[in-house]
Amino acid sequence: MVESVHQVNAAVMDAAGTLLHRWGDIEKPVYLRSAIKPIQALPFVESGAADACNATDREISLACASHTGEDIHVDAVTAWLDRLGLGIEDLECGAHWPSYRPAERALAARGEQPTAAHNNCSGKHTGFLATARHLGEPLQGYIHLDHPVQQRIVRVLEDFTGLDLSRAPIGIDGCSIPTLGVPLDRAALAIARFADPSALGAERAAACHRIQQAIACEPMMIAGSDRLCTALNGSARGAVIAKVGAEGVYLAALPKLGLGISMKTVDGTTRGCEAALGAVLETLGVMTDEMHTAMDGFTRPVLKNWNGFEVGQIEAHLDAAQPEG
Amino acid sequence: MVESVHQVNAAVMDAAGTLLHRWGDIEKPVYLRSAIKPIQALPFVESGAADACNATDREISLACASHTGEDIHVDAVTAWLDRLGLGIEDLECGAHWPSYRPAERALAARGEQPTAAHNNCSGKHTGFLATARHLGEPLQGYIHLDHPVQQRIVRVLEDFTGLDLSRAPIGIDGCSIPTLGVPLDRAALAIARFADPSALGAERAAACHRIQQAIACEPMMIAGSDRLCTALNGSARGAVIAKVGAEGVYLAALPKLGLGISMKTVDGTTRGCEAALGAVLETLGVMTDEMHTAMDGFTRPVLKNWNGFEVGQIEAHLDAAQPEG
Secondary structure, rough: OOOOOOOOOEEEEEOOOOEEEEEOOOOEEOOOOHHHHHHHHHHHHHHHHHHOOOOOHHHHHOOOOOOOOHHHHHHHHHHHHOOOOOHHHOOOOOOOOOHHHHHHHHHHOOOOOOOHHOOOOOOOHHHHHHHHHHOOOOOOOOOOOOHHHHHHHHHHHHHHHHHOHHHOOEOOOOOEEOOOOOOOHHHHHHHHHHOOOHHHHHHHHHHHHHHHHHHHHHHHOOOOOHHHHHHHHOOOOOOOOOEOOOOEEEEEEEEOEEEEEEEEEOOOHHHHHHHHHHHHHHHHOOHHHHHHHHHHHHHOEEEOOOOEEEEEEEEOOOOOOOOOO | OOOOOOOOEEEEEEEOOOEEEEEEOOOEEEOOOOOOOOOOHHHHHHHHHHHHHOOOOOHHHHHHHOOOOOOHHHHHHHHHHOOOOOOOOOOOOOOOOOOOHHHHHHHHOOOOOOHHHEEEEEEHHHHHHHHHHHOOOOOOOOOOOOOHHHHHHHHHHHHHHHOHHOOOOOOEEOOEEEEEEEEHHHHHHHHHHHOOOOOOOHHHHHHHHHHHHHHOOHHHOOOOOOOOOHHHHHHOOOOOOOEEEEEEEEEEOOOOOEEEEEEEEEOOOHHHHHHHHHHHHHHHHHHHHHHHHHHHHHHHOOOEEOOEEEEEEEOOOOOOOOOOO
16 A cells, blocks of 8 residues: 655756656746755856865865764864864754764763754855855855855756746745745756756856765765655765755766756655665666665665564656656 | 645534535545544443553543643653552553654753653553553453454444444554544544434443533543644534544544544644634634633644744635535
């Protein structure tokens, strides 16, 4: 018996704007949330801020991360801030307990409270601070839409989506920065251009490749333990660069094929888009044995209860009846 | 902008089987999960087991609970087992960390691990054990469908739904007991009969009223901190007896009106059915100021991010175009 059903809208596009596949509504604006972080990190690299602070792959991956708040993430953010001459108090993302529950329990067992460094977006915010500092901009208020840090990101998003975003829907993300509503077809185009930036000029292409490499080489930093983003970016060996966002959003760049995938679970659940992403990657022929081993627990999981009994599974079904673009 | 959408199927019925309202598909079987616990607790009361162990309202509420694993729950289960001459090792529900995260952190801070008493279903399982012991049945294996404890529950469910459940879909719940697939219209009938048991005979009616009273008087025991079931059962002062289940199921008995409400979020999310339940209760005219104060944070919440900024809200819309039964 099928107990619950998720509908996932998705688009697959190349960097020239050819729509290869579509499932469901891909014209309605979707808040891209954290799924767009690899593109949000571009100004950090392109401005020279990454070079100025000798950013490592770990730090660039962390600048694209929704991390689990484990010690490796918090230590890396803290050390990076320290190198910038900044502190946790400069982060404007708010504090929350680590999402990885063993990390939360370890923190509690040490009698500590979470700080803004534990916020899943603390790496991105450190990248924002590094960019503002490098460019001599005010640090305070870097989360607001009218700050140069956010304005640069809007312009990059306009470049990649080809849209005038001045009248796009604007929400506030969990970490307090603006998140813009972009239709899935344009989101797929944006992440396809990130995958294949050959038409974007040498400097931008180099920045895209540097971010791709950082995520592929440091998959633990972009998410953490027990997370599909880490399993996928680690096992795909650069063939897929993928990032989840809140409310069931996923964006994936396929550099070798020059393709971008965008998807959103209509009901906002992550398990829906995780299963769908596995199915779409399978359809596109990019799944390897190594990827299956790493990813199947997320993309086609067998569900077990508290006694370890198998009680069900999650399966994705691509609706073949949908028109392909 | 509407970011995510949940579809909730729901039925409202009286104890005579008159369908008062319906939204969406109410004929397809739904695993009732923990939402059916108040009815699953009937054999514990009807068999005399509750009297034999001098069960308090707290314990009867706990027998219907999906609790948060806070100290009050764990202490109550442990003391109850002790009075039965049993121990945590007799519980067959498996162990998991408390769902209420401050309780999880407190446990971790004490350097302890969770036991089966922390399992959200430990109260129900203690009720099962008390029943089996009272009736001289084997204790071991009480979670399996062929054990008298589960067979009695199936017969009670057949009485309340009016269905032959011998060929109903059977799943295994998180706590390892069987969960049966029942269409929402019959689930609404079952919980309406629990709300108004006047036609079920004096003994069964008394058992239903005793369970209703226990839940209304001890709302913390049926769920816990930061949970709609506790807010609703506490603020409704007996006018609504409601219980959530996994995968977006809710059942609510309205004893004063003699009505039953059943609902299931198609995608399985709890936030969907919580919002819908508030809207249906509003439609039925049972919401009081006290209930709004207690419940609105769950049924029509304003969403805040980690900095406390208001970033959105959840709203339920009853589709007036749906045919009413």
